[in-house]
Amino acid sequence: MSRKLKAGIISVSLSLIVTIVLTSVLLLVIGKNPFVIYATLISEVFGTGYGLGQALFKATPLIICGCGLALCFQASLFNIGAEGQLNIGAFVMSIVAYTFDDMLGIMVMPVAIAAGFGVSALWGFVPAFLKIKRGVSEVITTIMMNFIALALVNYFLIEFLAVKSTVRTEKILENVFIPKLSDISSVFQGSSANMTFFFAIALAVFLYFVFYKTRFGYELRAVGLNPTASRYLGVKTNKVIMWAFLIGAGMTSLVGINFIFGYKGYYEFGFSNNLGFTSIAVTLLARNNPIGIIFTALLFGVLDYGGLAVNTLVPKEIMLVFQALVILSILAVDKIVKIYYLKEN
Amino acid sequence: MKSDKYPAIEFRNITKKFGSFTANDGISFSVNENAIHSIIGENGAGKSTLMKILFGIYSSDSGDILIKRKSVKFSSPLDAIKNNIGMLHQHFELIEDFTVFENVILGSEPAKNGIIETVNSRKIIAGLIDKYKLGLEPEDKVSDISISQKQKVEILKLLYRNSEILIFDEPTSVLSPVEVDEFFKIVRKFKDEGKTIILITHKLNEIKELSDRVSVLRKGKLVYEVDASSLDLNELSREIIGHVATEKLPDERTNNNGKETLLWFENIKLKKDNVEKLCGLTFSVSSGEVYGICGVEGNGQSEIVEAILGSEKHHSGKLEINADNVSLVPDDRIGKGMIKEFSVGENVLLREKKELIYDNKKIRDRSSKIITKYDVRLSDESAPLESLSGGNQQKVIFGREIELGNKLMVLVHPTRGVDINSSAFIYRIIIEERNKDKGILIISSDLEEILKLSDRIGVLYKGKIVSEYSKQDFTFSGEDAKKEFMTKIGKSMIGVGV
Numbered sequence: 099m100s101r102k103l104k105a106g107i108i109s110v111s112l113s114l115i116v117t118i119v120l121t122s123v124l125l126l127v128i129g130k131n132p133f134v135i136y137a138t139l140i141s142e143v144f145g146t147g148y149g150l151g152q153a154l155f156k157a158t159p160l161i162i163c164g165c166g167l168a169l170c171f172q173a174s175l176f177n178i179g180a181e182g183q184l185n186i187g188a189f190v191m192s193i194v195a196y197t198f199d200d201m202l203g204i205m206v207m208p209v210a211i212a213a214g215f216g217v218s219a220l221w222g223f224v225p226a227f228l229k230i231k232r233g234v235s236e237v238i239t240t241i242m243m244n245f246i247a248l249a250l251v252n253y254f255l256i257e258f259l260a261v262k263s264t265v266r267t268e269k270i271l272e273n274v275f276i277p278k279l280s281d282i283s284s285v286f287q288g289s290s291a292n293m294t295f296f297f298a299i300a301l302a303v304f305l306y307f308v309f310y311k312t313r314f315g316y317e318l319r320a321v322g323l324n325p326t327a328s329r330y331l332g333v334k335t336n337k338v339i340m341w342a343f344l345i346g347a348g349m350t351s352l353v354g355i356n357f358i359f360g361y362k363g364y365y366e367f368g369f370s371n372n373l374g375f376t377s378i379a380v381t382l383l384a385r386n387n388p389i390g391i392i393f394t395a396l397l398f399g400v401l402d403y404g405g406l407a408v409n410t411l412v413p414k415e416i417m418l419v420f421q422a423l424v425i426l427s428i429l430a431v432d433k434i435v436k437i438y439y440l441k442e443n
Numbered sequence: 444m445k446s447d448k449y450p451a452i453e454f455r456n457i458t459k460k461f462g463s464f465t466a467n468d469g470i471s472f473s474v475n476e477n478a479i480h481s482i483i484g485e486n487g488a489g490k491s492t493l494m495k496i497l498f499g500i501y502s503s504d505s506g507d508i509l510i511k512r513k514s515v516k517f518s519s520p521l522d523a524i525k526n527n528i529g530m531l532h533q534h535f536e537l538i539e540d541f542t543v544f545e546n547v548i549l550g551s552e553p554a555k556n557g558i559i560e561t562v563n564s565r566k567i568i569a570g571l572i573d574k575y576k577l578g579l580e581p582e583d584k585v586s587d588i589s590i591s592q593k594q595k596v597e598i599l600k601l602l603y604r605n606s607e608i609l610i611f612d613e614p615t616s617v618l619s620p621v622e623v624d625e626f627f628k629i630v631r632k633f634k635d636e637g638k639t640i641i642l643i644t645h646k647l648n649e650i651k652e653l654s655d656r657v658s659v660l661r662k663g664k665l666v667y668e669v670d671a672s673s674l675d676l677n678e679l680s681r682e683i684i685g686h687v688a689t690e691k692l693p694d695e696r697t698n699n700n701g702k703e704t705l706l707w708f709e710n711i712k713l714k715k716d717n718v719e720k721l722c723g724l725t726f727s728v729s730s731g732e733v734y735g736i737c738g739v740e741g742n743g744q745s746e747i748v749e750a751i752l753g754s755e756k757h758h759s760g761k762l763e764i765n766a767d768n769v770s771l772v773p774d775d776r777i778g779k780g781m782i783k784e785f786s787v788g789e790n791v792l793l794r795e796k797k798e799l800i801y802d803n804k805k806i807r808d809r810s811s812k813i814i815t816k817y818d819v820r821l822s823d824e825s826a827p828l829e830s831l832s833g834g835n836q837q838k839v840i841f842g843r844e845i846e847l848g849n850k851l852m853v854l855v856h857p858t859r860g861v862d863i864n865s866s867a868f869i870y871r872i873i874i875e876e877r878n879k880d881k882g883i884l885i886i887s888s889d890l891e892e893i894l895k896l897s898d899r900i901g902v903l904y905k906g907k908i909v910s911e912y913s914k915q916d917f918t919f920s921g922e923d924a925k926k927e928f929m930t931k932i933g934k935s936m937i938g939v940g941v
Contacts, residue, residue, distance in 0.1 A: 320782045330779040
């Protein structure tokens, strides 16, 4: 194991410990016994198949969206626009799905996915184009594209497409749903976890291969590490930036598979619940490593469902505090590990 | 030495190494109180390093600095400022949105109970502007004033902090001739006021006009010192450039058949940020020859490379490149020549652009080829390139570019910061490649290197080749002829007598 990887594991574990301690202090302040809370959380999530399933279900879109973001982040493109990209992509995915499901049957899935991917990719194209042609910071453009995407989705959904007195699209046919995990094993009975989870894992593994074993991955990381040197080494940096944004943004739309084909059968306004932003934390925490993203997404999934599970004891927002503290402490601990373990200055 | 003057600064045996590269090698000299002392030398000679040590930015590995006969050890510029030493850097550190006044007091604001007291400090600053005829308006916003005025703001900052010893790092490189005259007046005024000035420069006329004494650094060593009154410009320019080693070329050319022009700049003009950087540049490189471009840095060297790469477009003239790809060893090996986080093999594969899948076997293949063939010393093949020494990094880049097998190679400062042995190794390979009918362009400010390797030499000055020499011009019959040639070429490098 390389020293860098070891350092990474050390700093993640250390910051988890710091977070647990800090959260405990907060729990004590509001008069709760942290041991009871943590014990309940652990037994609820890991003690029942349902709880575990829910945690996997929550982790699935975080893995997928995290992979899309990792593509951008590896090239040092700070894509803040996943929230908009994934919403407009999933929205279009659902429209295509319910419109053509009786005509195409199960084959509607690839078609709908392609359509969603394409629209999200278009949302990635704009910031990439502006960055390449005009040097506009992608941070600003992606934030602005978020507003546009959410406003457009809202408008078309409410004005034209929503089922009466709801904020959702029409439901797709039952026969184009993705099998649930409970269909394979009764352990997961009642949970929304579905086969998309395995797709997400496969996607992360594939992306890991792309990043670390292919020319495209090396060029992507080279552009992220040193764009000037990349240019001198003959890497077409603009092309790399464009592809990273197109595929990365497109990939975020794939979270729609989990929700539309695996769970509800329709797009519902607000389904993402800030998924696009939480994924930024998940990705950064994993240092843009897709395999790492699987683990950080699972951690966030556990916390997400765990928050609900302990909601009777403490407000579920305590887990949001926990998530935020993890990020803050990893940033602080990382520096300390770098200085004292890796002996960098 | 006159009896009423004692040294304001004494350098005693200053040595500073960066990795295996010695930037300052046992430098000893002293700067007299109330004198203008020039330090001259080529880029990479160690001038800036020495000044950064004096100013507390670097600490020396060994040696002492004495200020007014007292040994000092600065751990940061703040210590230097406390000892009334001020440095004018090449790059300004001003807040563009602040006024001149605000910039001057920033960092040493005269405050009372947290409220800045301005009446007195305004008076002081106005007094300084008046006394040294700086011609600044304290209430002007820095973003609205010219570069030469910005420089004066920096000088004003030093004066406001009561600097008695002033270090000017190539102060005139950003100034027009008229502004230079103005600057000289200010510097003389400083001397009249009893201040001590260290002037880092590579312009000979400045030395002649301003200095009391000159120290020449070459390759980290103090090689020459002279009072300005007994200064001979010819001798000085030879000392700056150094003596050409008498050793023969590693391998004389054997065949020279079927010449083909590989690179041709014809009257190229190129603008960058609206400044004409190449002003009608003409030269060509043929197969089987080494063309050396020498000149002081900043005369268009990087623009030549950018033009060949195609990342900067010329607006007039004709540029012909008769090669599918160009091998390039850039000037800044870490910033441009490699991805420092990647290993040897990964850097080679990335540059090759051939394979789609980079598996461990391919990475190992590439790295072991480069490591054995180019004698790269490293502990771990999979270590990132940044962990290698500068010389070994350079060999990796060098080997990688040669293995590409391109007909045309561009080498910028091929041995800068590289130790003698690695340099010799690199020289041998350059000649070998030339003998394989490759066309090689070397851009370097190291004249020794250029003379040793080139078949033809062009002197670059202000974006133009001002003089060109072929092999017979610098095949010397004796020491005197060589000396004469060195003086001639050294002068045209700095624009004297062209």
